[in-house]
Amino acid sequence: MSFEPRILGFLCNWCSYAGADLAGVSRIQYPPNIRVIRVMCSGRVDPEFIFKALKLGIDGVIITGCHPGDCHYIEGNYEAVKKFELVQKLLSKLNMEKRIRLEWVSASEGNRFAEVITDFTNQIKELGPSPLSGKDLDMELMEKLEALEMAAESYRLRALVGRERKITEQENVYGEKYPKEKFDNLFDAAINNEYIRNRILLSLEKNPKSVKDLATQLNIDSKEILNHILVLKGRNQVAMEDIIENQPIYLNVMER
Amino acid sequence: MTEKQDEDIRIGIFVCHCGTNIGGFVDCEQLAEYATTLPNVAHSEHNLYTCSETGLAAIRNAVKEHNLNRVVVASCTPRTHEPLFRDCVQEVGLNPYLFNFVNIRDQCTWVHMKETDAAFEKAKDLIKMGSAKAAKLEALERIVVDINPIALIIGGGISGMNTAISLSKQGFKTHLVEKEDKLGGRLKSLYKLFPNDQEASAFLEDMTKKVEASKNLTVYTSSKIKSIEGFIGNYNVEIEQNGDIISLNVGAIIVAVGASVFEPTNLFGYDGEKSITQLELENKLKNNEVDANNIVMIQCVGARNEERVYCSSICCMTALKNALIIKEFNPDAHVTILFRDIYTPGIQYEQYFKKARKAGVLFIKYTLEKLPLVDKNEIKVFNEYLGEEILIPYDLLVLSTPLIANNDNSDLAQMLKVPLEENNFFLEAHVKLRPIDFATDGIYICGSAKWPVDITESTTQGLAAASRASRILSHETIEVESSTAYLPEWNKSLCKGCEVCITICPYNAIIKNEDDEIEIIQALCKGCGTCGSTCTKHAIEIKHFNNEQIMAEIIAFGGKIIE
Structure with missing residues (x-):
């Protein structure tokens, strides 16, 4: 059986979640690998959430928010960028930075939501399963990830x-x-x-x-x-x- | 309503078929069966339409029969149906925040129609995650704030005057603040109005009389806003009038500050005499000072270029109107309009354009790449239609310049905590769905403060703003979002006072109080949650989206944490 990644998505309520709903209303098909957690703003996504997901062996985490300048909360998405950049920089130490992504999807972009999810799913498929997803855990890697998480905290x-x-x-x-x-x-x-x-x-x-x-x-x-x-x-x-x-x-x- | 917190958690899960929208792709009966295997689930069932009266009755009965204290519905999307189900659980005595929505239609069966097995697995995971969050949900009290039924209108131009008249007619005490010494704004400097050639001064006089005759309406001229603090229903405003400070408390604020006129310094030989702006032309027309025979108008002067990308939208009609007035005075006058595009939306305005053409006004198209060159007595312009350069003699050149944002917009925006767009005009909450609102509750926008608009549109928007504001002012109290940020008592010792939360809060809802402690003003907070994810000591929690709840969702999907 081919590798089917497990992907976690954080969608902001006002733009991206609405965009994802629009993809549904328009019946635009995309890979079924993503599981969505709704947050009010992409700025709500604490670096801790991403680390917890990765430590659980989840293969990829995607955060989507309103386009710059369009945030329902004025500037929450700019804060989301800063938090994302921190996690990305930390994860690059373990070559895991490609397992996370931040994208902008507006409420009118059902098509774009489907494209972004398709593209990210393919990216994770190419990367292969998370090194922490199997039964035999790489304890050294886990400890390093733990250190990164503690640094982020x-x-x-x-x-x-x-x-x-x-x-x-x-x-x-x-x-x-x-x-x-x-x-x-x-x-x-x-x-x-x-x-x-x-x-x-x-x-x-x-x-x-x-x-x-x-x-x-x-x-x-x-x-x-x-x-x-x-x-x-x-x-x-x-x-x-x-x-x-x-x-x-x-x-x-x-x-x- | 916190008594349920102490009981055992008993979740009820309702899987909706949504006719065939969900049931046609995944087996809802099996999903409901799967739900019973999840922790804390006391009851589960599947309904043809959970949102129907039968479905809602099923929820109410199950809550009573099984003593449920959490309800999860797996169906369409919370964006449309969450309020319905929240009301439903409230009817049987549950706090509405003890309800959780799982989206298995818009974000599952509708988007994985050809992969039904995978869609089934996804629906299972989503229900598991939703149920895990439900177990951690807490009852929240709805926050209610009092409304002071008084309106403040900033700007006494045509839109602000309309708002003021309308609100005072509805019986609300209204304050109208104007920075100049007379009401009227731009209208003061106009001659006639399109499309019915009404005298602007007569129109303004009529409006001013209405303002003066309005009961409950106080006008403050030569006045400036000094400070604004507070939240919906309770804004404290300070106005400075001739050095005196006047303090007001109002429930709603309407921004009607209008716009400024761009001065075309160094453009097309602008000197205020032979080369003038449309506004200066209006003044000359008013005093019957136009004695030129060859009049040329240039459109889009300083607009729709790199510096100012937008179309000011009123200049085409202004030019047509003034061209027609000149032709009426002096039918032998040659009037030429050099344009890039003519914008005359609607049947009435299009007819106005035709009228100008019939009257003999010449229209010549130029492009941004080949701008007209102005000499002492003639203008060189590359005619796009002929494909060659032509010379037009002139003795009066009129420049159509755009309206630009007032340069004190940013000061006011900061006081109000509302955003400006890239050209420094005020930015509405949603261009189509909420064009008169700001994202901040209790503050509204109308007229050219948002975008250059003509008198008709200013009037319409002014009335719209009055209507939006009266929705709030007509209530004694209003409920505001309960899922806000807060600093729990037990976390107070964690706070180091770093004040990062104060820096990043877009609504200035976080302050340091008299005891030097961080305090979150619930009525100001919109619940974005950014402070929670930024707090350096994890002291701030976000109601309804707290760390524990989100972590429960992550763990439900990912499996157990290995520490």
């Missing part, structure tokens, strides 16, 4: 995503605008840092380790690991447990 990244439009599109009290390019660099660095920090936390959750152990396990330079450990210590997320052979051993002290 972190205060720092959520605050950056929430403030991005204000920082890069509006002037501050001195009439200055923060350049988009500069923000992107800062954002990318933050994404990278939070990902590694959460991988460290997950690793330390299993058993306490030294910087050297972590460097070997995660294949990252030990100096960089040490910097992250210092940040995590500052956040009260790790603590030194012991010193063995002159090497400090750290453990995860987060409450879960």
Whole structure:
């Protein structure tokens, strides 16, 4: 039997859900792989939802909203873009970014809805089943995805995503605008840092380790690991447990 | 209505055949049977038409008989039928928000007509997801706000005056605010009106008398809006008049600020004497100052180009009207109109165009690529129809310039929290379905503030705005959306006060209150949920679309989470 992907769709109530209904009224046929969750606005889609779906082995997630400028809630779809970009950047670390998509479908575009869903279904068919969909779970991949999810949940990244439009599109009290390019660099660095920090936390959750152990396990330079450990210590997320052979051993002290 | 929350969850699922629309493609009986295997489902059945009186009675009976506290209907689409089923469950004592809709027609059987097996599997999944969400639904109280039956109209032009007269006639206390010292707006500077050549001043005088005679109507001239705060039924507005501040509380606001005229500086030799605008021509006509014999008009000056892509829609008729007036005064005058396209919609306006042609007005088409060149005494224009350049002598050149958005539109838009479109005109809620409303409840739009319109259309829109506003003002209270964002008591300690939610809320519904705590004003919130997905600490929840409910849907489809 050929591979039939499982696809989850988040449709905004005012444009895309209406567009999907119009496809029905017009009897425009598209592949039956998608299951729809209705939300009032594409801006409602929390990065957490996408990660949860992927962790469950769902093969693809598509979010559809109103065209830019047409949002029922004025600007919710612009916020949806920012959240989507964050998830996309994070997922690209595991080459999974093609499993998600954001599209604009208006209430009058029944045809376009069918086209978008057909195209995305084909894309997922070409990619093949999610590496997390089978019975034999790739636990290492799952742990990495978990670290990405935790990064997306972190205060720092959520605050950056929430403030991005204000920082890069509006002037501050001195009439200055923060350049988009500069923000992107800062954002990318933050994404990278939070990902590694959460991988460290997950690793330390299993058993306490030294910087050297972590460097070997995660294949990252030990100096960089040490910097992250210092940040995590500052956040009260790790603590030194012991010193063995002159090497400090750290453990995860987060409450879960 | 929260007592049901503590009981065991008992879901009833109703699968609709919708005649053959659903039943013709998937086995509804089997779907209903499948539904009984789902967690918390106490009853399931299938109906030929769940929305029929028989179907609704079946729901009511089942709720009573099986003591159901959640109802799921799998049928067409919530966009058309959710209100019906919500009312139905409310009749038997259930909170309407304890109802959930599953769309297995518009988004399933109708779009997978040739893959019925797959459609059946999809319908099963959708019912499973819908049922999982239903189990997590919470009763919500409908939010009711009081309506102060007073209207505020911003702008005393022709549309604003019409709105004011109509509303005060209906008995509503009305405030009309005009920034200039007299009412009338653009109408003040016009000579005659098309298509019946009525004197603009007489028309305006008549309107002004009606305004003055209106009871309950207060006019504020030379006044500006300073601030607007509040929500439907309860807007607090401050007006500045000659340095004094006047505070008003109103239930509805109508934006009728009109538009400005584009000044064609550096275009086609514009100097205000030999090369003038249509508006300046009207003034000359009024004072009988036109003594030219060769008159040329150029249409679309500064419009429908890269800078201003839109058609101002009133200039063609204005040019025709003024050309005819000139011809009437002086039948020997040569009037030539250089146009790109002539826009005269409707039979009446088209006849006006024919009348102009009959009167001997010449029409020459030019294109954006080959603009007419204006010399001291003649105009060089490439005639599209002849395919060659011709010279036209002139002693008066009239430029038809577009109406443009007022430059203070953005200030007002910010105060009202309503959007502007790309040319800075005000943007309505829906171009066809809600042309007079804003997406924000209790605020309406009419006249040229939205788009350049003529007197007839301004009048119509003014009356339409009065009608829309009276729908609200005639009620003592109004129910507003209950599925709003809120900060639950138990989440308050999570909030770090980062204020990101305040930044992204498009309705300014989130504030920091006197206790320095985040507060969400329920009547302002529209429930988009963006703050919930942005909140850095996951403290804000979205009623009816909360994390737990959406997560339940995801898990129902995906399977169990492996932690």
